[in-house]
Amino acid sequence: MNDALRYLLWHSARNRMRGQVARLKRPRYLLAVLAGGLYFGTLLFNSRMPSPLTGSTSSTIGQLIYTAIIFVTVASGWIFGSDRPALVFTEAEVQILFPAPLSRSALVRYKVAQAQIFVLFSVIIWVVLLRRGGTPLPFWMRAISLWIILSTLYLHRVGASLVRTSTVAHGRRGVRANAIPIAIVTAVILVAGITIVRAIPAVRAALHVGGGAVALERLVTSQPLAAILFPFRLLIAPLFADSTAHWLLAILPAFALMAVHYPWVTHTDAAFEEAVADAAAKRARAIAASRDTRRRPVVIADGAVSRPWFRLAPTGHPAIAILWKNVLGYTRVLRLTTVAIIVCGIAVIGTAVYSEVGNWSDLAQIGETLCAIPIVMLVVLGPGFVRADLRQDLLQLDQLRSYPLRGSTIVMAEIASSTIILTAMQYVLLASAALLSSFDALPPVPIAPAVLIALVALPTLNAIGLTVANGAALLFPGWVRLGDGRAAGIEAMGQNVLAIIVSLVITFVALIPPLIVTTIAASVAAALSSRAISIWYFVPAVPVGALVALGELWLVIKWLGRVFARTDLAQIEPPG
Amino acid sequence: MIDVESLTKTYGDFQAVRGMTFHVAPGEVLGLVGPNGAGKTTTLRSIAGIIVPTSGSVRVGGYDMLATPEKAKALLAFIPDEPQLFEHLTVEEHLRFIGRLYGVADAPARIEPLLVEMELLEKRAVLPAALSRGMRQKLAIACGLLHTPSALLLDEPLTGLDPAGMRRMKSTIAARARAGAAVVLSSHLLHLVEELCTRLLVMQRGRVIAIGTLAEIVAERPDLAGRALEDVFLALIEEGERQDTAQSGA
Numbered sequence: 001m002n003d004a005l006r007y008l009l010w011h012s013a014r015n016r017m018r019g020q021v022a023r024l025k026r027p028r029y030l031l032a033v034l035a036g037g038l039y040f041g042t043l044l045f046n047s048r049m050p051s052p053l054t055g056s057t058s059s060t061i062g063q064l065i066y067t068a069i070i071f072v073t074v075a076s077g078w079i080f081g082s083d084r085p086a087l088v089f090t091e092a093e094v095q096i097l098f099p100a101p102l103s104r105s106a107l108v109r110y111k112v113a114q115a116q117i118f119v120l121f122s123v124i125i126w127v128v129l130l131r132r133g134g135t136p137l138p139f140w141m142r143a144i145s146l147w148i149i150l151s152t153l154y155l156h157r158v159g160a161s162l163v164r165t166s167t168v169a170h171g172r173r174g175v176r177a178n179a180i181p182i183a184i185v186t187a188v189i190l191v192a193g194i195t196i197v198r199a200i201p202a203v204r205a206a207l208h209v210g211g212g213a214v215a216l217e218r219l220v221t222s223q224p225l226a227a228i229l230f231p232f233r234l235l236i237a238p239l240f241a242d243s244t245a246h247w248l249l250a251i252l253p254a255f256a257l258m259a260v261h262y263p264w265v266t267h268t269d270a271a272f273e274e275a276v277a278d279a280a281a282k283r284a285r286a287i288a289a290s291r292d293t294r295r296r297p298v299v300i301a302d303g304a305v306s307r308p309w310f311r312l313a314p315t316g317h318p319a320i321a322i323l324w325k326n327v328l329g330y331t332r333v334l335r336l337t338t339v340a341i342i343v344c345g346i347a348v349i350g351t352a353v354y355s356e357v358g359n360w361s362d363l364a365q366i367g368e369t370l371c372a373i374p375i376v377m378l379v380v381l382g383p384g385f386v387r388a389d390l391r392q393d394l395l396q397l398d399q400l401r402s403y404p405l406r407g408s409t410i411v412m413a414e415i416a417s418s419t420i421i422l423t424a425m426q427y428v429l430l431a432s433a434a435l436l437s438s439f440d441a442l443p444p445v446p447i448a449p450a451v452l453i454a455l456v457a458l459p460t461l462n463a464i465g466l467t468v469a470n471g472a473a474l475l476f477p478g479w480v481r482l483g484d485g486r487a488a489g490i491e492a493m494g495q496n497v498l499a500i501i502v503s504l505v506i507t508f509v510a511l512i513p514p515l516i517v518t519t520i521a522a523s524v525a526a527a528l529s530s531r532a533i534s535i536w537y538f539v540p541a542v543p544v545g546a547l548v549a550l551g552e553l554w555l556v557i558k559w560l561g562r563v564f565a566r567t568d569l570a571q572i573e574p575p576g
Numbered sequence: 577m578i579d580v581e582s583l584t585k586t587y588g589d590f591q592a593v594r595g596m597t598f599h600v601a602p603g604e605v606l607g608l609v610g611p612n613g614a615g616k617t618t619t620l621r622s623i624a625g626i627i628v629p630t631s632g633s634v635r636v637g638g639y640d641m642l643a644t645p646e647k648a649k650a651l652l653a654f655i656p657d658e659p660q661l662f663e664h665l666t667v668e669e670h671l672r673f674i675g676r677l678y679g680v681a682d683a684p685a686r687i688e689p690l691l692v693e694m695e696l697l698e699k700r701a702v703l704p705a706a707l708s709r710g711m712r713q714k715l716a717i718a719c720g721l722l723h724t725p726s727a728l729l730l731d732e733p734l735t736g737l738d739p740a741g742m743r744r745m746k747s748t749i750a751a752r753a754r755a756g757a758a759v760v761l762s763s764h765l766l767h768l769v770e771e772l773c774t775r776l777l778v779m780q781r782g783r784v785i786a787i788g789t790l791a792e793i794v795a796e797r798p799d800l801a802g803r804a805l806e807d808v809f810l811a812l813i814e815e816g817e818r819q820d821t822a823q824s825g826a
Contacts, residue, residue, distance in 0.1 A: 085686040305666050305703060314675045321676035329664030399660045401626040403677050404650035565645070566628055 002102060005110040010257065014115055020099035023478050036502065040128050063240050066218055067232045071192070073153060074232075077160045077183045093392030105266045108158075112265065115154055122146045125498055141247050152235055155261035159187075160266065188228050195225050211459060231257060251515035274524050306332055319413040320406055327389040344372075371433035375426050376526075377570045379458070382422045383465035384500060388413040389566075390470045394482045408561025411470065415557065418466045423459045430454050449535045453542045460514070460546040461507075467553055467560075468506045510552060518545030577602045577651075577758035578623060580642045580726050583632035585618050590616040594782040595632070600758040605749065607773030608762035613696055616762035617657070617780040620641075620729045623760065624654035636727050641794045653720035657732035659712040661704040667691070667715055668700040671722055678723035693748070695741070709736040714770060717745065721752070728752055730761040732770070734768060742757060746772060778809065780816040 022028045089097070089111070097107060118474060123146045125137055130146075135146075164183050175182065199219045220229055234253050241247035309331060312324045391413060393400055398412055437447040473480040480499075521541035526533040578600040586595040593615045600606045608616045621627045625641045625648060627748045639648035643825065665673060669686060675683025676782040687689050691697040694714040703710055720728065720760040732807050734742045749772055763769055770778060776793060786793045793808065794800050800808045 004577050305701060308669065312672050314672070315677065315679055315681050318677045318679060321673050324676075325662055325665060325669075329662065332664045347722070394660070396660045398621065398624075398626045398654070398656055400622050402649060402652075402654045404646045405677070406646060429703050 002106050002110075005097075005106065009110065009113055012114075018224070020478075028475055031477070036498075039505075062238065063233070064216060066236050066239070067220070067229050070149070070153065071229060071233045072342075074156055074160075074190055075192075078164075079189070081115075101297065103132040106562070108266045112155065112262075116151070118254075119147065119150045119154055119325050121495075122150050123488065126150075127499065129501075137241060137247060141244070142239065143256070144251065145241075145247070146235075148238065148251070148258050149235055152254075152261055155258065155265050156282065159261060159265045159339075169343075176501050189222050195219075202348060217489060246402065283432070294493070319409050320387060320405070321412035322405075322410060323417050323420070326392070327420060329392070330388040330417075330421050331472070360439045361442070364436040365442075365444075367436040368433045368443070370427045371436065375429050375458070377453070378422060378426050378429075379461050379465070380504065381500065383418070383469040383503065386418045386422045386425075386466075387469075388421055389418040391467065391473045391480060391482055394473055394477060406561060407563075407565035408558050410558050411458075411474070411560045411564050415463065415466050415470050418470075419459060419463045422462045426458045427455075430458070446535055448540050452539045453535070455541045456546050460549045461511075463553055464510050464549060465503065465507050467556055468503045468510070471556065471560055472503070474560055477567070503510075513552065514545035515550040517548045518542055521545065577637055579633075579635040579759065580619075580623065581633045581635075582628045583622055584629065585615075586624055586630045593622065593629075595784075596779075597632075597696065597776055597783055598784070598787055600727070600760055602756045602758050603751045603753055603759065604775065605759040605773045607769035607776045608760060608779060608818055609764070609766065609776060609809060610779035611826055613781075614779040616779055617731055617783075619779070620654065620731050620760065620762060623727075624652060624655070624729050625649050650723075651725060652727035652729060653725035654729045655716055655720040655733060658734050659716035661712060661715060663704055663812070665782050666701050666703055667696055670715060670719055671703075672721050674719045680723050683722065688753065688790070690718045690722060693744070695744075698811065703705060710738055713737060717748070721748070724755075724757075728757050728759045728761075730759070732763055733761055734763065734765060755768065765806045766809060778812050780813055785816045786812050793795055 048476075089107075097110075123143050127143050132144070159181075167175055167182070200348070219225060234250075235257055236254075238247050238254050241250050306322070308328050312321060313338060315515050351513045390411065403410070405413075434451050435445045436448055457534035473482065518538065521544040522533060522537040525537045525540060580596055582596050583593055583596040596615075596619060598606070607720070608619065610616055614788070618627065622629050623641070624635070624643050625634070625657070632649075636648040637651040638650070641648045661670065670693070671687045671690065672683060674680075675687070680686065683702070688697070691700055694717060696711065696714055696718065699711060704715070707715065707740060717733070718732055720730075728749070730749070733745055737745055746768065749759060749761065753774075761769075761773070775787065775789055777784060778793070788796075790805060790808070791822075793812075794803075797808075797811070803811075
């Protein structure tokens, strides 16, 4: 790498680290580090304490799960990945490095090297979280194994993104230039999808007799899935090695897999650009003219901006304006193409599964499960993904603080914005599950009370999770990523997992009083009616627990409002 | 309209503003001038209630910014040098949003004339990403003016504007002051300050080194009589530097 870029990389990392250490002079940051350190230290050294991600890494099913996760991660990167490059350059990098005499490959290598900081951080987190699982390998071997997995996934994501970007930017020429990777990926995804759909009846039948794991293993070890998953198994093999000798045997192919990604990433797009340049030389003037046109600022046509989904009256509670702004903003960033792909995908999979399953009841049951899983996932992960709140707006703190509203009112409106969006998503899934249950001959739970409970519980849980997330942004603005989107990609996985675990622990603590009250209320109701407790008794009990949760939230938001009123932008950025 | 008493703001050991006291009456335009890092923006942000002063008080229209911030903020508008806009709201939606925040009942009727005044009518349905730097600045100004504030705080108001925009901006500020608004503006453009401001406040290293009309300031320094504002300003800054050096030496 260029000396100047190496200098930039090293000094930026060093200064960043110094800044993080300097933050520890603030008591709240120091306390958080001590609490986090205590938790993870206990996790690492106390063999009796269960790991939050406990899983038997040595078992076959464990390997299958890891292989499947990595396959899905890679496939979704190709299908749903952004059309913008994964290599995001900062404003300063664009202004200073792009006009500098540096090759495109040098810039890509610089970004790849920069991502290593995050990859290494993720490795540390994962080594701690996956510290057990029966493997006799010392921690440094597992660290190397994880580093290879995460680095390969990062490089693959960047490569996929470059291919997508080139294809989108150059249309038919782009498709031709990237024909080989596009063809391979399309074939792999199609073959894997068809094989899985065709195997569903056999796996379901095996599940009924308790042989699900064996059936799944048979599925992934039979052709063509075995061939498709071979590189993925190769990649994770060192992590599952049961001896140093096996690890040494497994690490070389995994390393080779990572190594081949590097030239692909650093040269694919450059080669493409060069090919375009060669072709362009023949038509220099025309190409130059077209490039000039393309470089003009993008002007969004009047019709390109979607209309607000509700009209904002000029009078009324001013907090509604913040809610309106945030929800409108979120609906505008929602990629319609992603929604369309998901809907079409569900329709195709549903049709394919129906053709294999053959009866509506079973299909409905699969559908219910497919709706229930994302509802639960959104409760856990939603507060990290839906960020139409303070995490988006804190960078405009000056603006927010100049508004004639109380701090607590602004905080409440911001949290309410994300709560509404997240709850709306879950309600759509809930309605779908309820609808499907009418076709299900044997629903797993009585649908009516389950829906009634979910209608109250989901917004409450979301509000708690989002209050924790917004509270973290207010209290630790130096640690929480502010602005558009959370840190994405494999390189940020450690950071995200850490954030999720901390949020879940705090959310769990906050849920204890409402859960106790809910249980007592349901027990009292059952006792009064002299019957055994059932799901129906939780229908009136959950709103009581929700009221307790709202009381907690009210107190916390009042406090956060005071923090908001005193938060200084200097905590986010040093005073200029 | 704006009363600042003994305003102090510190960041750790660094004193950004040191015991500032000044008052701005309705219809008055106070120009904040000083070298980079003098504390002009910190002063404006403290008056706007964006940052909490370490000590001292700020009152807007008689309302204390710490005790009754909502009432004080409802009377003022702060227009920063770097326009902060919401990237997913169109130009017109920004104004509707601000209208609701400040409870401007006739906001829909005010929006169009304001867009015409700021030459943004054709851009009413576009997102900030499609606006030039100057247009973004104009939109921030329009947002600030929508609720007809009694106190107007402008940080480098001409940044990014073209000559026509600058002229329009100057006449807008003058018109708002004539209508009774108290205006505080900070700028490095001394000709703007000389043209628009009824009084000057010269700052250096967080403290006031001179305040008053240009005539009043010169009256205290007869050696500067008859000299241009730029010369007066540089002389005051030099003297301030000397005082600071002497103080730190002592």
